[in-house]
Amino acid sequence: MNYRLIILLSLLFFASPHLNAQSYQDPQHHACLKCHSNQSYSFHNDVTDKEVKRLMNPYYILDTVAISAGVHKSFDCTDCHSSEYEVYPHQATLKLEPLSTCLDCHGGDESYAKYKFEEIQAEVEKSVHHKVYGENFSCSKCHNQHTYAATARNSDNILEIVDYSNKMCLSCHNDMKKYELISGHANPKLVEVHNWLPNQALHFQHVRCIECHTEVVDSLMVSHNILSKDHAVKKCVECHSADSRLKASLYKYENIQKRAENGGLGSVLTNSSYVIGTHQSPFLKLLSIIIFLATITGIIIHSIFRILKK
């Protein structure tokens, strides 16, 4: 186990009485959340000796409900952040504090082997984001360490999985400020970029962005190699056909197959006849080929007679 993790876990155990008092359940009395979960915060100004009330930076307001549902819910803020944050105004030098990355804690740890952190990192390093922004595009750009929940793995509702996953992308691609923070230029309007896709809203509810934008890696639950836009899936048949891409990724993955067997959501996605177009309906496809060949044969025979009988 990683040494940081050992320190951390011991902290979790030994500091638990302290933690309980600081529980996320009661944000108004939490040393950090009393400020970081509200639109505004107040503090005592020692210079003027007055209580001052200010607006909180909206990007620093944390969603306490999501934190309590996230994978790191048993942490306290100061397990990751310096305990000096308890003082306000925060010291300017705290900005310089290095924060742990996912791999710092999870890398090489057997207990998380099933998540394949190293393999994911290798995939991320191949992705467009990493190619353009390198280390700056850390895992936390998509995975909020405060709130991340392994939804694809644990939820049995496809719509919820899709929604969760897409919000991870949209939190940046649909947020001009966050996008510009990284790229320094305005974000392309996703609605316009995808206007070739009919019924866009429906698609974005039912398919994850990564379904079209990554290369499916069978060994991973969630493929992380976001390809450049030229390699994105455009062909309707890749999904709207009997043996589709959808089944090859999210919908193929073992535990979801299990749900599919129990009916419910599976019936929609595994039923080849929900797909668009006659050519994806095996019966109509066969029928149309037969009709077409019969027509051509008829014409050929007829022309032969026309030539012979001239």
Add this chain to the structure above:
Amino acid sequence: MAATEKIYFYPVWLRIWHGINAIGILLLIFTGISMQSSIDNSVIGFNLIINIHNYAGVIVTLNYLVFFIGNLITKNGRFYLIKMKGFLKRPIKQAYYYAWGMFHGESYPFPLSEKRKFNPLQKYFYVLVMYLAVPGVIITGFALLFPEIIIETVYSVSGVFLTAIFHSALGFFISIFLVIHLYIASIGKSPLENFKSIITGWHQIH
């Protein structure tokens, strides 16, 4: 009847309609097939394919109005009226001619004249295509452009799915019509004669 008699079968508006229609439908068939199949169209690009299909669809629709209104207000519409007398007998006679008669020196059963531009079989096909298939494909096509107008489910089958199936089935029917149409048009004194007519407007009566 003199061998060189000519009839002015295809007035200018009809020829213009037909030209635009032919190009439009050909585009629709090609783009439609590549949208459905997994044939790699990286040369043209998928966006372009879909845009072409959409624009061609709108053009064919507007053009269809020309045909529909033209046939209402000019005499050309008469040629599309189907008589109840000999409803089945007459087209069968024509089919028999194509399958047997024309190879055994029999004379044309329905000689064309000022009053009769189409033989009965041809007429049925034109009516089926122009008054059923084309309007059907137009309506379903627009429904797919604006899916919110489609009924959600029909007996638990997705309405969009049914519409899409119907749209491509009709498209397929029109494609088959086109193949037969082109072949039948090549039957005449010389294979190119009818094609000249639809461009010049004049039809030779022999």
